[in-house]
Amino acid sequence: MVEEDLGEATITYEGPDGETETQTVQNEHVAYFQDHWIVKTGEDEQGRDLVRRIPASRVYHVERTVEQFEREVETLRDQVQSVADDLRSRFLGGESSSGSDRGSETEAFRIDVESGERDDGEESDDPNR
Incomplete structure (x- = not known):
């Protein structure tokens, strides 16, 4: 099965220390839900996804590449x-x-x-x- 490339997303936000942080992930690894941006940051030893919930009020912007x-x-x-x-x-x-x-x-x-x-x-x- 061929996987479709869905592009990348770069999220720029204020981290817990007040510094600006930027993270780039695959588009399918970032979502907006319940006033938070949710970003997949990796997997644990059991293969479960690790995610970071970032309050929308701390996000400066999200840039995504899209097909159209x-x-x-x-x-x-x-x-x-x-x-x-x-x-x-x-x-x-x-x-x-x-x-x-x-x-x-x-x-x-x-x-x-x-x-x-x-x-x-x-x-x-x-x-x-």
């Missing part, structure tokens, strides 16, 4: 849509992203994350748009 910028943006858009669907489901009683099970007391609108338009063609009430 559009593909990276599409992945981000999919992640945002997934979170929006999850929140909609939790707060509006299990509605799917299609909105087919709308309750009589709650009116929900699907908002496109790029344009800010509701699915009925009206603009959202978000003052930041």
Whole structure:
């Protein structure tokens, strides 16, 4: 099996001693989760991954090489849509992203994350748009 080269990521952050640290790893060894950057730093004697969790507030920047910028943006858009669907489901009683099970007391609108338009063609009430 041929492994695809997913590129590299360089993370620059403030270390515990207050000094700026830079670490370069394979793209698949760095992720953002729960307000922390998680970086694989190696493996222990049993072959388990060792990871460092770096609070997002200590990270200056992360540079990644990507095959195509559009593909990276599409992945981000999919992640945002997934979170929006999850929140909609939790707060509006299990509605799917299609909105087919709308309750009589709650009116929900699907908002496109790029344009800010509701699915009925009206603009959202978000003052930041």
